[in-house]
Amino acid sequence: MDTKELKKQLLYKNKSAFDSIGEDELEKSYAYAESYKLFLDSAKTEREAVKYGIAMAKRRGYREYRMGDEILEGGKYYYNNRGKMLILFRVGSEPLERGARILAAHIDSPRLDLKQNPLYEEGGFGLLKTHYYGGIKKYQWTAVPLSLHGVIVKGDGSTLDVCIGEDEDEPVFYVSDLLPHLAKDQMARTLAEGVKGESLNLLLGSEPYRDEETDGAIKLNLLRILNEKYGICEEDFLSAELCAVPAFRARDIGLDRSMIGGYGHDDRVCAYPAITALLDSEDSEKTVFAVLADKEEIGSEGVSGMQSEAFTDLLAEVCEAKDANFRVVKAHSRCLSADVNAAYDPNYPEVLEKMNAAYANCGVVLSKFTGSRGKSGTSDASAEFTASVRNLFNENGVIWQMAELGKVDQGGGGTVAKYVANRNIDTLDVGVPVISMHAPYEVISKLDLYMTYRAFSVFIA
Numbered sequence: 119m120d121t122k123e124l125k126k127q128l129l130y131k132n133k134s135a136f137d138s139i140g141e142d143e144l145e146k147s148y149a150y151a152e153s154y155k156l157f158l159d160s161a162k163t164e165r166e167a168v169k170y171g172i173a174m175a176k177r178r179g180y181r182e183y184r185m186g187d188e189i190l191e192g193g194k195y196y197y198n199n200r201g202k203m204l205i206l207f208r209v210g211s212e213p214l215e216r217g218a219r220i221l222a223a224h225i226d227s228p229r230l231d232l233k234q235n236p237l238y239e240e241g242g243f244g245l246l247k248t249h250y251y252g253g254i255k256k257y258q259w260t261a262v263p264l265s266l267h268g269v270i271v272k273g274d275g276s277t278l279d280v281c282i283g284e285d286e287d288e289p290v291f292y293v294s295d296l297l298p299h300l301a302k303d304q305m306a307r308t309l310a311e312g313v314k315g316e317s318l319n320l321l322l323g324s325e326p327y328r329d330e331e332t333d334g335a336i337k338l339n340l341l342r343i344l345n346e347k348y349g350i351c352e353e354d355f356l357s358a359e360l361c362a363v364p365a366f367r368a369r370d371i372g373l374d375r376s377m378i379g380g381y382g383h384d385d386r387v388c389a390y391p392a393i394t395a396l397l398d399s400e401d402s403e404k405t406v407f408a409v410l411a412d413k414e415e416i417g418s419e420g421v422s423g424m425q426s427e428a429f430t431d432l433l434a435e436v437c438e439a440k441d442a443n444f445r446v447v448k449a450h451s452r453c454l455s456a457d458v459n460a461a462y463d464p465n466y467p468e469v470l471e472k473m474n475a476a477y478a479n480c481g482v483v484l485s486k487f488t489g490s491r492g493k494s495g496t497s498d499a500s501a502e503f504t505a506s507v508r509n510l511f512n513e514n515g516v517i518w519q520m521a522e523l524g525k526v527d528q529g530g531g532g533t534v535a536k537y538v539a540n541r542n543i544d545t546l547d548v549g550v551p552v553i554s555m556h557a558p559y560e561v562i563s564k565l566d567l568y569m570t571y572r573a574f575s576v577f578i579a
Contacts (some may be wrong), residue, residue: 132480135517135565147568150394151378154567155368157390158380159284162363163267164412164422166281167225167386168204171393171410172196175206178397183207185431189439197432201269202412203422205432206396212403214442217450218433219578220407220543221392222424222534223457224414227382228252228556230259230293230318230362232268236355237322239337246291246320248362252415256313258557260295264320268360270350278348283365290365291320320362364558371561376479378567383560385414387567388456388549395574405436406578414457414534424534430541445542452503453545454577455535456570459483459521461551461562469529474522476551478562481517481569484508485547488523490530497539499546507546507577514576517569521551548573 119127139147161167172182175196183195189209197205204225230248238245250256265283272278283290295313296304304312326335327342344350368380389410396408413423420426433451437444462475476483486504489496511518523531539545550570553561 151564158368164225204410206408210405214440218405220453222409223389232360244323244336244340263290263365264362265365270358391571424537454548457533476521482573497536503544
């Protein structure tokens with residue numbers, strides 16, 4: 119056997135998707151990216167992602183399920199958990215004791231949440247106090263246009279949806295930063311301390327209420343505008359969930375348009391393929407779930423996070439409807455935890471171990487473990503399950519790669535994988551490599567996005 123053939127048989131090397139797919143599939147991947155950009159722009163919060171996902175599901179014949187409803191074989195359902203977590207599921211004809219197939223992603227992203235008592239006036243400005251959500255570099259959120267999204271539940275119990283700053287003719291909001299001429303002390307601090315959390319306050323306005331002289335005239339004028347537009351008073355902020363997110367729209371990156379820049383790729387770049395893979399899997403005989411959870415960025419806590427019993431209870435209801443043993447079903451079920459990994463960045467090569475890093479355009483990323491410093495906080499998928507997924511992808515022409523998140527002692531991160539695995543369900547992290555993860559504007563490859571969709575599709579087929 120010559121050296122070339124021996125290398126082909128024995129050596130492992132990441133494949134570039136550009137070298138491995140034809141023009142037809144390249145065109146499909148770019149078309150798929152266009153639909154994803156629409157989702158990204160329309161779903162900047164978990165609540166908006168739930169609404170968008172429900173609309174997609176309804177168009178494909180899915181109907182709402184409430185706990186205790188009848189479940190029929192062949193039925194297509196969606197479960198809306200408090201407007202912040204969405205579970206799509208289709209009941210297959212295959213015996214459920216063989217296990218369900220589960221795609222689990224999250225639909226929350228780092229952002230600036232408004233405090234419950236946020237509005238104040240200072241120095242000729244009206245401002246809103248915030249409490250940042252998730253792991254951010256605080257300095258990245260200054261001096262960029264921000265939009266305001268969320269809900270206000272008023273004193274009479276009515277709910278008001280808020281979205282200001284996305285349309286071109288709407289105002290945007292802003293967190294100020296120091297001019298470099300006066301930033302000597304600021305720039306002497308570490309990056310982590312350069313901007314304080316209590317300084318991430320949104321500029322809301324500057325015009326006073328002019329009918330009469332009064333203290334707090336700017337604040338009063340802003341409350342007047344809010345009252346005229348939305349019928350709210352200051353107390354209504356106490357029962358509101360409002361957040362500031364980047365007002366940027368998703369755009370192609372690069373002269374070749376091979377990449378997408380946008381807010382919230384982590385983790386909507388995996389949530390969208392999970393939704394579309396399930397909706398497109400009509401021929402599958404398996405019972406399939408797409409779980410889109412909230413709160414992953416702060417530990418998957420609460421009633422809409424992956425640690426809640428919402429998914430477990432729903433799986434139990436399906437088992438009861440199919441007269442299947444709940445424990446047996448869990449033990450035989452399999453899950454892809456659909457979450458992103460860090461793409462190799464040539465500007466910051468020192469934090470990644472090149473032999474075990476993810477690379478843009480090399481396909482969907484398999485991460486056997488996540489966690490940090492000694493694999494703390496990870497489920498670490500079994501070799502057997504990892505091999506089965508690897509072989510499945512190879513057999514179906516899915517371009518994939520294996521990676522970990524950074525050098526051993528550099529840091530790390532977590533996903534929802536361990537919370538699914540804790541239910542005695544084999545789970546492996548699979549997703550898209552991302553540049554500038556958790557920044558207000560992240561970047562991904564269109565081919566990696568499409569290969570993630572292909573990976574999910576063959577997993578649940």
